[in-house]
Amino acid sequence: MKAGVPIVGFNDSGGARIQEGVESLSGYGQVFFHNVLASGVVPQIAVISGPCAGGAAYSPALTDFQIMVNKKANMFICGPDVIKAATGQSTTMEEVGSAAVHATVSGNIHFVAEDDAHAIELVKRLLSYLPANNIMDPPHQPTAQLSLTRHEKMNDLIPDDPKSPMDVQAIIKGVVDPDSFLEVQRDWAKNIIVGFARLKGVVVGIVANQPMVKAGTIDIDASDKSARFIRTCNCFNIPLVTLVDVPGFLPGLAQERGGIIRHGAKMLFAYAAATVPKITLILRKAYGGAYLAMCSKDMGADIVYAWPTAEIAVMGADGASKILYKKEIEKAEDPKKREAELAAEYRERFASPYQAAGAAMIDDIIEPAETRAALALALRNLLSKRETRPPKKHGNIPL
Numbered sequence: 001m002k003a004g005v006p007i008v009g010f011n012d013s014g015g016a017r018i019q020e021g022v023e024s025l026s027g028y029g030q031v032f033f034h035n036v037l038a039s040g041v042v043p044q045i046a047v048i049s050g051p052c053a054g055g056a057a058y059s060p061a062l063t064d065f066q067i068m069v070n071k072k073a074n075m076f077i078c079g080p081d082v083i084k085a086a087t088g089q090s091t092t093m094e095e096v097g098s099a100a101v102h103a104t105v106s107g108n109i110h111f112v113a114e115d116d117a118h119a120i121e122l123v124k125r126l127l128s129y130l131p132a133n134n135i136m137d138p139p140h141q142p143t144a145q146l147s148l149t150r151h152e153k154m155n156d157l158i159p160d161d162p163k164s165p166m167d168v169q170a171i172i173k174g175v176v177d178p179d180s181f182l183e184v185q186r187d188w189a190k191n192i193i194v195g196f197a198r199l200k201g202v203v204v205g206i207v208a209n210q211p212m213v214k215a216g217t218i219d220i221d222a223s224d225k226s227a228r229f230i231r232t233c234n235c236f237n238i239p240l241v242t243l244v245d246v247p248g249f250l251p252g253l254a255q256e257r258g259g260i261i262r263h264g265a266k267m268l269f270a271y272a273a274a275t276v277p278k279i280t281l282i283l284r285k286a287y288g289g290a291y292l293a294m295c296s297k298d299m300g301a302d303i304v305y306a307w308p309t310a311e312i313a314v315m316g317a318d319g320a321s322k323i324l325y326k327k328e329i330e331k332a333e334d335p336k337k338r339e340a341e342l343a344a345e346y347r348e349r350f351a352s353p354y355q356a357a358g359a360a361m362i363d364d365i366i367e368p369a370e371t372r373a374a375l376a377l378a379l380r381n382l383l384s385k386r387e388t389r390p391p392k393k394h395g396n397i398p399l
Contacts, residue, residue, distance in 0.1 A: 001037065001038050001041050001042060004041075004042060004132055004133035004135070004136070005042060005132050005133070006042050006043040006044070006045065006127060006130065006132060006133075007038060007042060007043070007044045007045070007063075008044075008045045008046075008047065008123055009044070009045070009046045009047065009059065009060070009063065010047045010049055011046060011047065011048045011049065011050070011052045011056065011059070011060055011075075012048075012049045012050030012051065012052075012073075013050070013051060013052065013053075013056050014051055014053060015051070015053040015054045015055065015056050016028060016054060016055060016056070025055070028055045028056065028058075028059070031059050032058055032059060032062060035059055035062035035063060036062060039062065039064075039235075040134055040235040041133060041134050042132065042133045042134070043064050043065075043126075043127070043130045043131075043132075043133075043236060044062075044063035044064050044065075045063060045064065045065045045066075045067065045123055045126060045127075046059065046060035046063040046065070046066045046067070047066075047067045047068075047069070047113075047116075047119045047120075047123065048060055048066060048067070048068040048069065048073045048075050048099075048109070049069045049072065049073055049116055049119060050069075050072060050073055051073070051074055051075075052073065052074065052075040052076075053074075053075075053076060053077075053079065054076075054077060054078075057075050057076065057077060060075070061108065064232055064235075065110045065111070065126055065184075066102075066108065066109040066110050066111075067109065067110065067111040067112075067113055067119050067122050067123065068099040068102060068103070068109045068111070068112055068113065069099065069112075069113045069114075069115060069116060069118075069119055070099045070100070070112050070113065070114055070115075071099070072115075073099060074093055074096075074097035074098060074099075075097050075102060075108070075109075076093075076096050076097035078096075079093065079096060079097065080092055080093055080096055083096070099112045100112070103185075103186075103187045103188060104187045104188055105188075106188075107185060107188040107189065107221060107224065107225065109185075110184050110185050111184075112187075125182055126182070126196075129182065129196040129203050129238070130236055130238075131236050131237060134235060134236060134237070136237070137237055137383075138203035138236065138237060138238050139203065140201060140202045140203055140383075141198070141201040141202075142200060142201040142202055142380070143200045143201045146200060146376060146377065146380060147200075147373070148373040148376075148377065149373065150367075150369040150370060150373065151174060151369050151371070151372055151373075152369050153174065153369075154171075154174045154367075154368035154369050154371055154372070155367065155368045155369050157170050157171060157174065157368065158284075158307075158309055158368060162284065162309065162311075165211040165212050165215065165216075166211050166212075166245060166283070166284065167210075167211075167212050168193060168208045168209060168210050168211065168212075168216075168243055168245065168283075169193070169210075171208070171243060171283065171371075172193070172197070172206060172208060172243070174371070174372065175199065175241075175243075175371055175372050175375060176197035176198060176199050176204070176206070177197065177198040177199060177200065177201065180197045180198040181195055181196070181197040181206070182195050182196045182197070183195035184196070184229060185225055185229075188221065188225060189219070189221035189222040189224070189225040190210060190213040191209070191210050191213040191214040191215075191216055191217060191218070191219065191222050191250075192207070192208070192209060192210060192216075192218065192222040192225060192226050193206065193207075193208045193209075193210050194206065194207050194208075194225060194226055194229040196238070199241070199372070199375055199376050199379055200376040200379070200380075202239070202376070202379045202380070202383070203238055203239070204238065204239050204240070204241045204379065205229060205230070205232075205233035205238045205239070205240050205241070206241050206242075206243070207226050207229065207230065207240060207241070207242045207243070207294075207295075208242070208243035208244075208245075209243065209244060209245045209246045209294065211245050211284075214250060215247055216245050216246050216247060216285075217246065217247055217248055217249060217250040217251075217290070218246060218248075218249050218250065218264060218267070218290050218293060219249070219250035219255055219260065220255060220258050220259065220260055220263040223260070223263040223264045223266050223267050223293075224263055224266060226267055226270070227266035227267045227269070227270040227397075228270075230267070230270040230271060230274055231270050231273075231274070233274070233276060234270075234273065234274040234275065234276050237276055238276060239276050239277035239278070239279070239379055239382065239383070240271075240274065240276055240277070240278045240279070240295070241279050241280075241281070241375060241379075242278070242279070242280040242281070242294055242295045242301070243281050243283055244280060244281065244282045244283060244285075244286050244291070244294040244295075245282075245283040245284045245285055245286075246285055246286060246287065246290040246291070246293075246294055247285050247287050247290070247316060248287050248288045248289070248290045248315070249264055249288075249289060249290055249293075262398050262399075264289070264293060265398040266397060266398055266399070267293040267294075268292065268293055268299065269395065269397045269398060270397070271293070271295045271299045271300060271301075272299050272300050273395055273397075274300065275385075275387040275389065276385070277302055277379065277382035277383065277385045278295055278300060278301045278302050278303075279301065279302060279303045279304075279305070279375060279378050279379065279382070280294065280295045280296065280297075280301040280303070280304045280305070281304075281305045281306070281307070281371065281375065282304070282305070282306040282307065282310040282312060282353065282362070283307055283309065283310065284307070284309050284310060284311065285311050285316070286310065286311065286312045286313075287311070287312075287313055287314070287315050287316055288313075288314055288315055291312060296361065297360070297361045297362070298361075302378075302382055302385065303363050303378045303382070304361065304362050304363050305362065305363060305364055305365070305366050305371075305374055305375075305378075306353040306356065306357070306362045306364075306365050306366075307353070307365070307366065307367070307368055307371075308353065308365060308367070310353040310356075310362075310365075311347060311351040311352075311353075312351060312352075312353060312355075312356045312361070312362075313347075313350055313351035317343040317344070317346045317347040317350075317351055318339075318343050320343075320346050320350070321339060321342040321343040321345075321346045322339065324342075324346065325339075325342045328342070329342065353365050
């Protein structure tokens with residue numbers, strides 16, 4: 001922390017030495033305390049390359065990124081034997097502490113490495129996007145000449161049917177520099193995508209809805225995943241680019257009872273609290289509270305662009321027209337035809353990106369082919385951004 005350099009830890013341990021009693025617990029406590037002191041000051045990366053049991057698991061959990069070696073490593077608070085003794089439930093180490101379960105089910109880790117050498121390569125790649133500490137800028141490598149060339153192939157990525165899912169991975173690939181996207185937590189909460197990339201050499205954090213999974217809705221896990229990533233980018237001065245195609249928060253009893261309100265609020269808090277440059281591009285759907293959760297103008301976005309295909313509204317045109325024009329639809333000679341006509345009218349009057357632009361909620365409406373150039377230019381203009389917030393110890397994020 002004094003030198004302002006990142007910390008990389010390698011975890012391969014059986015845990016606390018029983019014979020040392022409270023002294024071994026004290027040792028762990030000191031490690032945890034210093035993990036927290038260093039948090040947000042220098043990047044911390046943990047590699048779990050072997051056993052990481054009990055209290056030892058909390059040091060990696062307190063770092064910014066966790067990389068776990070597949071097959072060789074395991075991480076858990078209570079192993080299968082303890083779970084069996086305490087609850088009578090039979091399980092296996094694969095189900096409790098494997099890299100696969102932490103990468104796909106619990107969301108406790110960010111990357112799975114095939115072996116130790118691969119883990120080290122992932123550490124190096126991560127560090128290539130991060131500054132050495134919180135008072136430095138990321139290692140930007142801006143191109144000397146900023147080309148504003150159109151990329152016509154981007155226009156072909158939009159499905160003709162607005163209800164058809166669009167793979168946002170293709171959009172990301174078309175926007176960022178070739179082979180520069182490093183996806184974080186790829187296998188967990190796949191309905192939202194986060195990761196680091198470069199755009200004309202400038203380091204950015206990408207947050208994007210993925211309509212190919214759960215229609216791109218935001219659920220509990222997606223909220224946690226994105227909020228944590230947003231706050232990490234803010235800690236280390238990394239600009240945020242948000243790509244929006246979201247029909248709303250995921251409906252359902254399990255989500256409501258699981259606390260989607262509290263979890264979704266984490267995204268709102270993270271974006272609003274972030275002072276780094278924030279650029280938002282609305283691709284297609286942006287409905288209801290999810291529109292706000294994906295960094296709208298009112299949530300602090302510095303620049304908001306929209307494609308002509310964008311729809312910004314309290315809810316989708318089909319659902320809204322059924323509510324607003326219910327009686328008129330029922331009285332029509334052909335209810336289905338009238339319903340479609342009214343939905344189109346609603347979309348034009350209440351969900352158009354031009355209406356949002358007229359209300360200064362959008363800065364510009366751009367063609368997909370112009371996206372890379374527009375985002376690159378906006379980033380260059382915002383790199384000198386400075387923002388002062390009210391003095392306070394810290395905000396109280398809903399956890």
